[in-house]
Structures are given as structure tokens and as C-alpha cells.
Amino acid sequence: MSTSLRELLSAVTTLTDVDSRSTPGFEGGKAEAKKAMAALGNELAELQRRLYANGTGGDPRSVLLVLQGMDTSGKGGVIRHAVGLVDPLGLRITSFKKPTTEELEHDFLWRIEKGLPQPGIIGVFDRSHYEDVLISRVRELATPEEIERRYGAINDFEQAYFDGGGTIVKCMLHINSGDQKERLAARLEDPAKYWKYNPADLDERARWDDYQKAYELAIERCSTATAPWFVVPSGRKWYRNLAVATLLLEHLRALDLAWPAADFDVEVEKARLAAS
Amino acid sequence: MSTSLRELLSAVTTLTDVDSRSTPGFEGGKAEAKKAMAALGNELAELQRRLYANGTGGDPRSVLLVLQGMDTSGKGGVIRHAVGLVDPLGLRITSFKKPTTEELEHDFLWRIEKGLPQPGIIGVFDRSHYEDVLISRVRELATPEEIERRYGAINDFEQAYFDGGGTIVKCMLHINSGDQKERLAARLEDPAKYWKYNPADLDERARWDDYQKAYELAIERCSTATAPWFVVPSGRKWYRNLAVATLLLEHLRALDLAWPAADFDVEVEKARLAAS
Numbered sequence A, B: 001m002s003t004s005l006r007e008l009l010s011a012v013t014t015l016t017d018v019d020s021r022s023t024p025g026f027e028g029g030k031a032e033a034k035k036a037m038a039a040l041g042n043e044l045a046e047l048q049r050r051l052y053a054n055g056t057g058g059d060p061r062s063v064l065l066v067l068q069g070m071d072t073s074g075k076g077g078v079i080r081h082a083v084g085l086v087d088p089l090g091l092r093i094t095s096f097k098k099p100t101t102e103e104l105e106h107d108f109l110w111r112i113e114k115g116l117p118q119p120g121i122i123g124v125f126d127r128s129h130y131e132d133v134l135i136s137r138v139r140e141l142a143t144p145e146e147i148e149r150r151y152g153a154i155n156d157f158e159q160a161y162f163d164g165g166g167t168i169v170k171c172m173l174h175i176n177s178g179d180q181k182e183r184l185a186a187r188l189e190d191p192a193k194y195w196k197y198n199p200a201d202l203d204e205r206a207r208w209d210d211y212q213k214a215y216e217l218a219i220e221r222c223s224t225a226t227a228p229w230f231v232v233p234s235g236r237k238w239y240r241n242l243a244v245a246t247l248l249l250e251h252l253r254a255l256d257l258a259w260p261a262a263d264f265d266v267e268v269e270k271a272r273l274a275a276s
Helices: A005-009 A030-056 A075-081 A110-114 A129-133 A144-163 A177-189 A200-205 A208-221 A237-254 A266-274 B005-009 B030-056 B075-081 B110-114 B129-133 B144-163 B177-189 B200-205 B208-221 B237-254 B266-274
Strands: A062-069 A091-095 A122-126 A166-174 A229-233 B062-069 B091-095 B122-126 B166-174 B229-233
Touching: A005 A229, A005 A237, A030 A062, A030 A237, A062 A075, A062 A129, A062 A237, A075 A122, A075 A166, A075 A237, A129 A144, A129 A208, A144 A166, A144 A208, A166 A237, A177 A200, A177 B266, A200 B266, A208 A229, A229 A237, A266 B177, A266 B200, B005 B229, B005 B237, B030 B062, B030 B237, B062 B075, B062 B129, B062 B237, B075 B122, B075 B166, B075 B237, B129 B144, B129 B208, B144 B166, B144 B208, B166 B237, B177 B200, B208 B229, B229 B237
Parallel strands: A062 A122, A062 A166, A091 A122, A166 A229, B062 B122, B062 B166, B091 B122, B166 B229
Antiparallel strands: none
């Protein structure tokens, strides 16, 4: 996998230009991707441990992985296969469902803020505050003025998280309408997948083009220098998982994480321990 | 690994009778344990997915793994190697540190209750409400009457969780004083482990026997039919990880988890999808 996937996947502006089955930055197929995944797993796990170790010592840094995408795009698969490469103790995963009555009484960012990772932690948002400019736009759950306000509020919010030591990795898992049809059909063929299917999914599917437009707007309005969007072609699951793992790895590498130094006298402690 | 590890490890009353390097129910060594771990990983992951799937459909059941043990006993290692076998989306891990000022203003179970897993989730407590009858007893952070009250309060609390559909798996990771000395020494030899070392650890270590007595009392008073304690010999890390994974597996098997049935007409949905 190319080491500059960050650059490769952040240049997108028009979703329809992106082939969902393309594999930017990666030459091989499924078998090679499996090997590449195993190869990067150790480094990813090691850097996560360093991030965690530093967090326990007062380093404010944390990482937030935001996963967005149409139904069946594979947010759950990414969590299992890419995020699952690191120690679960250092993870905090938050799934954002339809807002509760209490959540609706607050600003849309209220519940999001509560989900931000503590220092040393890799937070994962399975859906996110972007739903408030995606489904809210398509379904007209808020006025156009309010949606407009939200783009700015999101940028401010993400900037504040960044300023506090946060690294944001926003991934839009891109599939096309045909990919989704295939995957929904698979759910209807397999009793072990019925639970993932909801008849209302087809109502959302009927608004495919509106959702694509809403995604394009969100990507355009909320791709900032500190928190760009990455559009991850997700028609091939093995590429999608490898790409997100690679993006995480690239961002962790950029943090230049060393093990924290001892805040005690090592020799003194060795002597104390020996005498214990 | 024996399929009745639940019976084998729950019969303990005196910790000093337990050889920390014993491997009850398992004949092999490290290499065999690694194979056994890989073999049970798939079933564990599959049963967790079924638990999760049922949780999304209204099934109230959840699982709570409680991890207790002296410093270096390997709570973190168990989370990484045993708990890490399942999809992180279905996990909720809570590490209980020294209580905050706000937490101290409430009953000791207040923060514990907030950490209980939602339906379908496997919750993991890295330390737990048992600290309130362990360090609190040894360090006299509460009166003897209050400690006495807590055993009963814990049993009531755990019974209520059980009655609501919870399965509790309480593991005491048992090491001896020599094991701990060796592991603390290893932390002082490796700069990548300095962050895990705290000079105050040796002050707790000086009270080893008091802690063992407090553990024995907690195990005796809070081993109930619905929530027995399991004492896991943890002098050998590979056995410890395999034993906790096996205990989790045995408890998940006992839930007899099927995939949830479709709550829609599959043929109707196939036709709708085809037309979409």
C-alpha cells in the first residue's frame, strides 16, 4: 500500500467520478491485501499502545476515526477487521443511532461531544455528527438555514478537538447503488443476516441520488486542512479494510509516538523491589 | 481445554492452596494453548455476533466479564488476547481507577451501574466494584460496618443484573508474590514498560497478605449461584488467557443463542429490492 494514501484519497470532490471497485495506491488483489493487512497489524497495534501509554502520563493526544457511508458500505466490517487489529482496551466505539428525545432537546453536537475519546484512546464513530447534514438534509429534518449553520459548527467543533490534541480521520465508505443492491440481496438470502435488514432501508435507498449530493456537499464544506475527508472506494471489502487501516497507521505515524520516559528513578526502584 | 472449566475453577476457597502456575483442565503447554486459542476464537466470535444481533432485536441479554487481580496479574493481557478475539463493536470496556470526587459523593455502586453493558454487548470491567471491598478493606478507606454492608449490596446488585438478563463471569487472576516480583522487575528492565510502573505499587505489594485475605473474603461472601467467582491461575500467561476465553465461551454457549428470526416478509422484501 502506498504510504501517501492520505493524499490519494482526500482529493475527491465528485463521488460519481469514483469507481467503487477501484483500489487507489494498491496494486495487488485480495490475497495480497490479506498479507498487507497482517504486515501492518503489528505496527498499528504497537503505535496504539504507545498512544495509550502516553495518555496515561498526561499527553492529551487522541485519535478519532469517523466512519460514514450508505447502508451496507461496511462500517461494521471496518470496525471488525481494521479497528479490530488494535487492543480493545485502547478503543472507544460509539454507534450513533436515531437521536433520543433527550438528545433532540440539545444541539446536535451535544451527544457527539460526549463520545469524544479521552487522551490516549482511539475513538471510533459508527455514523456521526454528519448524519445531521446528511439524513437531516435529505429528509428535511431541519430547515435549510439550520443545515447551513451546521457545516460551520462542525468545522469549529472539529478544529477545537484538533486544538486540544485530537487527530481526526474521516472516512466516507463509497459504494454505488449496484453494490448496495447486491449486498442487501445477500442479507435477504442468509438467515444469519436477516437482523441487519430493515424494510425502511429500501425507502432510504430510493433517495440514493439525494444522499450522494448531501455527501458531496458535506465533503466539500467540511474538508479542512486539519480534518479532511477521505473517500474510500468500498466496493471491494478487502481494499476498504486495508485502506482504513492504512489511513489510521499513517495518522498514528505522524504523531511520532515515543514510549513515555520514566517519572521515577529506575535504579532506586530496582533496589526497593529487590528488598521487597 | 476441559468443557467444564466453570466447575473446575469455581471450587476454590483458600487462595494459598492454588498453585499460580497450575493449568487446571488443560494438559498441554504454551504451543498447544496457542492452537487451542485459535480454535475457540471463531466460535467465540460467532456467539458474540449472535448475542449482538439479538440485542438489536430487543433481547435483553448481555454478558459482563469482571477482571480482578493484583498488579501485574494480567488484566490488560486478558483484554488484549482473550477479549480481543471478538468484534470490538460488541464490547464495552470500563477501567475503574481511583474514584473521582464526584464518584465519591455517591454510593460505591453508582459508577458501576453506569458501566453495565447494554443488551447484546459483552461488558468488561478492568477492576470493579470489588475494589470497594479489597483496597477499601486493606487501606481502611471505609468502616468495617460499611465493608460488611457492601458484600450484601454487591450480591443484590449482581442478582438484579442477572434478573434483567445479565450473565456475570467474575475472574480473579491469581498470581503469587514471586510472580509479581518477577513481572515488576521486567517492567523496570524495559523502557517500553516504564509507563506501567508506579512506585506506589511497592507500597501495595508490602500488604500482599492482607490483600490475599481480602480477596478470600470477597470470594467467599460474593460467590453466589448466579455469579460465582472463578480463580484463574495466572502465573502462566498463556493458560490465563486461554482459561478466561474458555470461561467466556462456556457462558455464551449456555445462552443457546440462535440468529434472530426475520421480523419482515423475506419474499416481499426480495421483490421490493429487485424493483429498486
